[in-house]
Amino acid sequence: RRLLDALIDQAALAIERVHLVEDMDRAQRTIETDRLRSALLTSISHDLKTPLAAIMGAAGTLKEFAPALDDQAKAELLGTVIDESERLNRFIANLLDMTRIESGAISTEPQLGLHYVGDIVGSALKRARKMTVGHEIDIDIPSDLPMLRLDPVLFEQVLFNLLDNAAKYAPAESAIVIRGRENEDFVVLQIMDEGPGIPPQDLERVFDTFYRVAKSDQVRAGTGLGLSICRGFIEAMGGTISAGNRTDRSGAVFTITMPVPSEEPFLDNPT
Ligand code: ADP
Numbered sequence: 001r002r003l004l005d006a007l008i009d010q011a012a013l014a015i016e017r018v019h020l021v022e023d024m025d026r027a028q029r030t031i032e033t034d035r036l037r038s039a040l041l042t043s044i045s046h047d048l049k050t051p052l053a054a055i056m057g058a059a060g061t062l063k064e065f066a067p068a069l070d071d072q073a074k075a076e077l078l079g080t081v082i083d084e085s086e087r088l089n090r091f092i093a094n095l096l097d098m099t100r101i102e103s104g105a106i107s108t109e110p111q112l113g114l115h116y117v118g119d120i121v122g123s124a125l126k127r128a129r130k131m132t133v134g135h136e137i138d139i140d141i142p143s144d145l146p147m148l149r150l151d152p153v154l155f156e157q158v159l160f161n162l163l164d165n166a167a168k169y170a171p172a173e174s175a176i177v178i179r180g181r182e183n184e185d186f187v188v189l190q191i192m193d194e195g196p197g198i199p200p201q202d203l204e205r206v207f208d209t210f211y212r213v214a215k216s217d218q219v220r221a222g223t224g225l226g227l228s229i230c231r232g233f234i235e236a237m238g239g240t241i242s243a244g245n246r247t248d249r250s251g252a253v254f255t256i257t258m259p260v261p262s263e264e265p266f267l268d269n270p271t
Helices: 002-047 049-068 071-102 116-125 150-167 226-236
Strands: 138-140 177-183 186-192 240-245 252-259
Touching: 002 226, 002 240, 049 071, 071 226, 116 138, 116 150, 116 177, 116 186, 150 177, 150 186, 150 226, 226 252
Parallel strands: 138 177
Antiparallel strands: 177 186, 186 252, 240 252
């Protein structure tokens, strides 16, 4: 009987501990949500207002001065409207992606199909064609790489964000290399550019939501969302993503590692 009491005491203690951990977890999540919310507000006020102001300015000028403007001036103003609308569109798509990650709406695992990564690289390149124009693209992906279990839409988005960055931060006409390799039970995909690379102290932080390397603020427009989306998607699919710098020359390397699915047991054939 005393043994039973002791067991009950132990169990009660264990339950209390679990509650404590749960409470801490909840508190931590609230802090993170609060931080995300205020970061979102700051970013929205800047990233939505800036292109909107440009669109309103260009459209207003067009409306008011159309008769006095020559064709080239009109085309330039319209170009601004289109470019800035695209920027807005991309930012909103990024925000939606982030929300999906934050809310855990991205579920993966068994329902995902098997895909050849070279196909997804192809479709990502097609989508990124406008941004990568002028760049040399070297694709080195063996045709016998094992199939991966992934969501092709999410995976394409990750590659698109990485290609967008490679084209954005590296000089025009520089080469972008996409290399795939099988390494034991993993497929490793690398996207390399010939830009300035990433300072060693920022290699981990570039995946934080809204984080940007200080210098790139002045060089290129951006939101600091792209890479955190990449990490959220890749981890949701059971892989990892990391940033590094090339050793053969200046440039950044992004490495995605995805597990090769193990052979499925023959469930529907019991003997
Ligand atoms: P954004 O590009 O919109 O700022 P990202 O999350 O995609 O946001 O990237 C975060 C930061 O990481 C960028 O601001 C930039 O400083 C750095 N970065 C990302 N990709 C590269 C790259 N290929 N070369 C150099 N720096 C990069």
